[in-house]
Every structure is written in C-alpha cells, then in structure tokens.
Amino acid sequence: MAKKIQTPTYLKIAMDIASRIVNGDFIEGEKISGRSTLVSIYNVSPETIRRSLALLKDMNVVDVFEKSGIRIQSKENANEFLKAFKRKNEFAMIKKDIYDILEEKKSIEEELENKISNLIDFATSLRNVGLIIPYESLVEPNSLMIGKTLGELNFWHKTGATIVGVKRKEELFLSPGPNFQIIQNDILVYVCNNDVVDKVKEYIT
Known part of the structure; x- marks a missing residue:
C-alpha cells in the first residue's frame, strides 16, 4: 500500500x-x-x-x-x-501510487523469476528418477517453427510435451498463450517424459 x-x-x-x-x-x-x-x-x-x-x-x-x-x-x-x-x-499522490505499483510489480517479477529458476534447477536434478522435468531446446535457423504461433504448432498433440516458457534474449515468457509467435534463437522450455525427448527435439529442429 x-x-x-x-x-x-x-x-x-x-x-x-x-x-x-x-x-x-x-x-x-x-x-x-x-x-x-x-x-x-x-x-x-x-x-x-x-x-x-x-x-x-x-x-x-x-x-x-x-x-x-x-x-x-x-x-x-x-x-x-x-x-x-x-x-x-x-x-x-497519483504519481507516487504509480511509482509504488511499478516497484511492487518489479519486485513480484523478480521473485517469480527466482522461483521459476529454482523450480527448473530442482526439477533438472530429478531427471534420473523418471519424473516429468523441464528441458530446453534452441530454435535454430532451419526450424519450421519459426514464424508460427504456438496454437498453429499444436505442440502437445504432436510431441507429448508442454511448453512452459520461452527464453528470448534477456526475457523469459512464462506460460505463453496460443498467439505467441516463435522466432529464431528462441529457447523453448518444456516438460515431458524421458521417452519423448528425442521426438520433441526432432520436431523443434
């Protein structure tokens, strides 16, 4: 407040x-x-x-x-x-309220990024016990995903994996919606079972 x-x-x-x-x-x-x-x-x-x-x-x-x-x-x-x-x-008063809200928003975003990072690090450490874990894959220049939205890609139905985030340069987009468009050099963060990892990577590249 x-x-x-x-x-x-x-x-x-x-x-x-x-x-x-x-x-x-x-x-x-x-x-x-x-x-x-x-x-x-x-x-x-x-x-x-x-x-x-x-x-x-x-x-x-x-x-x-x-x-x-x-x-x-x-x-x-x-x-x-x-x-x-x-x-x-x-x-x-309005000006101060805006500054306070922006500071609060920044603090929440930083805390959320830390929590996501901790979650990914923790989940990665569990890869060897067969749980659903996050993976990362780079969208390379020859990928057919470039220019398409997540809705057009129908990612889960075609791979069995769920995209939970997209890293783009210094930004992390969490839970991107169906209208989110993939561009070259995006890093996809997704979760899936171990047995479909190769299938997912092949689809991305």
Missing part, C-alpha cells in the same frame, strides 16, 4: 488561513494581528508562520506589513489557492 504523502506544517497553516477566508471567518480588507498572534494560535515557530504568510502573499491572498500586521486581500485568490493545492496534491 502506498504511504500517505505528508504535507508540510507551513503549507497546512496556509491552507487553513485560506479556508477561513473562503468560509468568511476572515473578511476581505480585514486586518488580523501580527505573526506573534498566529504563532500562539497554531502553536508553531515564527519561521513557520513567516513561510505560511509568504506563500499566501505570493498568491495575492494576503498583504503582510511589518508593523501593522496582516490584511486579507482576496477571497477569490484564497479559493484559487485551495483549488491549486488540491490539484497539485492529487497529482503528486
């Missing part, structure tokens, strides 16, 4: 002030006390209040005067500020 994005304190305070302006708690043209009053209201440092007010001033929501305090400048701009933050926050 994606972690919740933390909003900085100064931005939360700026949003709260803007919300109070939109809700009518603060009226356009009204003056409110200086930073020290806001410090006590929000129980934060003067620097945090300074950053909050600087942000609102940049958005023309308030005017800040060193000696006479803070004046509410625009309810409309306060509303636009809240809308802009909401859009930006939603975008950031």
